[in-house]
Structure formats: structure tokens, C-alpha cells
Amino acid sequence: MRRNLLLLGAAAVLAISVGSSLAQDKKTLAIVVKGLDNPFFEQINLGCQKWMSENADSEYECLYTGPASSADEAGEVQIVDDLLTRGVAAIAISPSNAPAMANRIRQIAPSVPVMTIDADFLADDRDLRKTYLGTDNYLMGVKMAEEAAKLKADGGTVCLQLGNVAADNINARAQGFRDTAAGEKGVDRLTGQNGWTEIDGCPVFTNDQADLANQQMADTFIANPDLDAFILIGGWAQFAPQAYTQVTDQVMDKLKSKDLIIIAGDTLPPQTKAFRDGRSHAQVGQRPFEMGYRAPDVMMQLINGDSVDDPLFTGLDICNQEDPGFCADN
Known part of the structure; x- marks a missing residue:
């Protein structure tokens, strides 16, 4: 029962978000992460919001969402299903359970561009997405x-x-x-x-x-x-x-x-x-903020039919005792 309520809650939030987009006559570029409880993914959200602040006049908006818990693999699949059913311009997915997510995408066969972000599909399922944006x-x-x-x-x-x-x-x-x-x-x-x-x-x-x-x-x-x-x-x-x-x-x-x-x-x-x-x-x-910031532009390129490299790697930051680097000041 609690699981069903969580799913319903996520769907309700999703409906409000997408409904808001439609009310503003903006097309939705959706980013779906494994779980909203993970601070790593909040950095992706901040990147998405930064893009929004810089593109206020765009016909598109960036929607960040996911299940409440990173352990809710079925909830993430359901959210993706709902988004594609309600209508989005493109979608970027970080699949928690890669085979399960790929199976659902294959069943739906969406007409809108699908890409992966942060986590990819398994090699045999990568024909289902246009590109992967994230870490090598x-x-x-x-x-x-x-x-x-x-x-x-x-x-x-x-x-x-x-x-x-x-x-x-x-x-x-x-x-x-x-x-x-x-x-x-x-x-x-x-x-x-x-x-x-x-x-x-x-x-x-x-x-x-x-x-x-x-x-x-x-x-x-x-x-x-x-x-x-x-x-x-x-x-x-x-x-x-x-x-x-x-x-x-x-x-x-x-x-x-x-x-x-x-x-x-x-x-x-x-x-x-x-x-x-x-x-x-x-x-x-990794560089999750960059993933969230770049994803809307990549989705727009896919919508426009532009050529996009696959994969799109965002790089790494390494801190060690010889060279604290990034970790010294952050």
C-alpha cells in the first residue's frame, strides 16, 4: 500500500509539473533520475535549473524528476511511462534498472528522442536511445x-x-x-x-x-x-x-x-x-552539474535532427594526497 501511495504521489507531482508546462505553452525536456533522495542527482537538478534561468524565453523548459527513493526501480519506470504518455518533447533517463527500463522503452516505442544521462542502457539496448551524456x-x-x-x-x-x-x-x-x-x-x-x-x-x-x-x-x-x-x-x-x-x-x-x-x-x-x-x-x-546543464541543449539538438556524438563524456575530477586538486577548495 505504501509503495502504491508513493507511486501515486510521484505521478501527481509529475502531472502538476507537466500541466504547468502545458499551461505556459512550453515543451518539456524531461530528465528522470534514479531517486530524489540522492544528493548527487540534486546537482543534476541544479544544472537543469541553471539552464532554465539562462533560457527563460525558450519554447522549452527543463523538468527534473524521479522517484522519491533511489531503491524504487519500478517507480522510475512508471514515471518515464507517465511522461511519455502525457507528452514530452524529449527525455533523458538515468536508469536504475537498465534492463527493466529498456524493456519498457522498447514496448512503448516512443516517437520522441530518448537519451540516457549519468547511467546508460546495456550494450544490447543502446539502439533505443540517441546518445549517452555523462561519465565514462x-x-x-x-x-x-x-x-x-x-x-x-x-x-x-x-x-x-x-x-x-x-x-x-x-x-x-x-x-x-x-x-x-x-x-x-x-x-x-x-x-x-x-x-x-x-x-x-x-x-x-x-x-x-x-x-x-x-x-x-x-x-x-x-x-x-x-x-x-x-x-x-x-x-x-x-x-x-x-x-x-x-x-x-x-x-x-x-x-x-x-x-x-x-x-x-x-x-x-x-x-x-x-x-x-x-x-x-x-x-x-564526476560532473553531475554539467550533465544537468548540458542535457536540455542535447535534447533540443536531437529534436531538431542534428548530428550528436555518442557518447558525450563529461570528464572526471581526481583528488589524491599528492594533488588534492578539486577537493582542496570545495
């Missing part, structure tokens, strides 16, 4: 492995923390990390290659929930006191800074001595502070 996620995983290797030249025991099981972007990062750590392509699991071994019980999956991410970290540290590396493929635990501080307080001596290293994805303000406080050794950040 495999490269992001590569960079995380390179940072780990700088700190642990001989490898060690490692736990990867992932998000949703079917999220293509997260899985691509994990693949990039494993391939780079192992020194070979197509590695399903690290079992000693170049000294790296994934511990039993890992990877762990957060379902994009910050509280669960922190609990998983705490449990892993307790169960594996000799763990060499914990890799946050996404920044979930750090999105709850108080809880993350409490978890890392328990291993601060190990973090300072680098007996235990933490490499994390993303560079939002709570994360850069965690880095400056010595609660991570490197951050590999």
Missing part, C-alpha cells in the same frame, strides 16, 4: 584502481561497494577497477591477480542507500580487521557525513598509517571534506 564509467573505475595501486603497490585484500545490481554505470566502474587491478580484461572477480583479492561477502550492494552503505562499511571493518582497501564505487556512505564520520572514526589509526585505504567515487562537498579530514585517500569525481 569504465574509465572512472580504471582511475580508482590506479589510485589504489599508488597506495598499495603489492595489492591486498579489497572490498568493492556497489549500488543497484542492475545499474550499468556502477557495473562498468567495477569492471574498470577489476580489469585495471588485475592487469587483464574481463575479470569477474579479483582472486590474487597482481596481489589483489576480493574478500568473502564482497562486493556489497547499497541499493543507493546511504544508511545501508555505512552499515556495510562498519560490518566489513569489524569482520575483516586486516582489510587493505575499501572501494566506494559510488559515494553513498559519504552522502551521510555524520554516519560516515562515526564509521571511519573506528579505523582512523589504520587510515592514517595507510594500512587500510579508502578510495571513493564523487566529489560533492561532504565528500571533499571527508577527504580533507583524512577519511579517504582519493576521490574520483
Whole structure:
């Protein structure tokens, strides 16, 4: 019952938003993210709003939406379904469950341009979208492995923390990390290659929930006191800074001595502070604001039939102890 109410609530908000657009005689460029509870996606919203402020006279408006919870994969599919049914000029989707979203898009066969943002469809379903705008996620995983290797030249025991099981972007990062750590392509699991071994019980999956991410970290540290590396493929635990501080307080001596290293994805303000406080050794950040800011223009190009590159990568920001870079001032 509660799930149905959430879906109905999301649909109601959506109806108001789209209705407002129609009342203003503006065409809707929709951005649908995995969940409104994730601060990473709020940066995409800020980019969308910045575009709106600079294009007040445009015939288009940027609509940012998604399910209340990042764990609500079915809710995201329903929102996309509702938007396409009600009528939008184009849509950019960050699919939480890539196969489920692709299956629905294939069933609907929308006449309006569909693109992906932040997270892509699986390779076999990419014919359904015109382009992907966001991070080169495999490269992001590569960079995380390179940072780990700088700190642990001989490898060690490692736990990867992932998000949703079917999220293509997260899985691509994990693949990039494993391939780079192992020194070979197509590695399903690290079992000693170049000294790296994934511990039993890992990877762990957060379902994009910050509280669960922190609990998983705490449990892993307790169960594996000799763990060499914990890799946050996404920044979930750090999105709850108080809880993350409490978890890392328990291993601060190990973090300072680098007996235990933490490499994390993303560079939002709570994360850069965690880095400056010595609660991570490197951050590999995406550029979500740029994704939200660029998406409306890309959708307009698609509507106009213009040639658009595929993919459109937005780059990475890397912070480490040798070069704090972006993390020093943000």
C-alpha cells in the first residue's frame, strides 16, 4: 500500500509539473533520475535549473524528476511511462534498472528522442536511445584502481561497494577497477591477480542507500580487521557525513598509517571534506552539474535532427594526497 501511495504521489507531482508546462505553452525536456533522495542527482537538478534561468524565453523548459527513493526501480519506470504518455518533447533517463527500463522503452516505442544521462542502457539496448551524456564509467573505475595501486603497490585484500545490481554505470566502474587491478580484461572477480583479492561477502550492494552503505562499511571493518582497501564505487556512505564520520572514526589509526585505504567515487562537498579530514585517500569525481546543464541543449539538438556524438563524456575530477586538486577548495 505504501509503495502504491508513493507511486501515486510521484505521478501527481509529475502531472502538476507537466500541466504547468502545458499551461505556459512550453515543451518539456524531461530528465528522470534514479531517486530524489540522492544528493548527487540534486546537482543534476541544479544544472537543469541553471539552464532554465539562462533560457527563460525558450519554447522549452527543463523538468527534473524521479522517484522519491533511489531503491524504487519500478517507480522510475512508471514515471518515464507517465511522461511519455502525457507528452514530452524529449527525455533523458538515468536508469536504475537498465534492463527493466529498456524493456519498457522498447514496448512503448516512443516517437520522441530518448537519451540516457549519468547511467546508460546495456550494450544490447543502446539502439533505443540517441546518445549517452555523462561519465565514462569504465574509465572512472580504471582511475580508482590506479589510485589504489599508488597506495598499495603489492595489492591486498579489497572490498568493492556497489549500488543497484542492475545499474550499468556502477557495473562498468567495477569492471574498470577489476580489469585495471588485475592487469587483464574481463575479470569477474579479483582472486590474487597482481596481489589483489576480493574478500568473502564482497562486493556489497547499497541499493543507493546511504544508511545501508555505512552499515556495510562498519560490518566489513569489524569482520575483516586486516582489510587493505575499501572501494566506494559510488559515494553513498559519504552522502551521510555524520554516519560516515562515526564509521571511519573506528579505523582512523589504520587510515592514517595507510594500512587500510579508502578510495571513493564523487566529489560533492561532504565528500571533499571527508577527504580533507583524512577519511579517504582519493576521490574520483564526476560532473553531475554539467550533465544537468548540458542535457536540455542535447535534447533540443536531437529534436531538431542534428548530428550528436555518442557518447558525450563529461570528464572526471581526481583528488589524491599528492594533488588534492578539486577537493582542496570545495
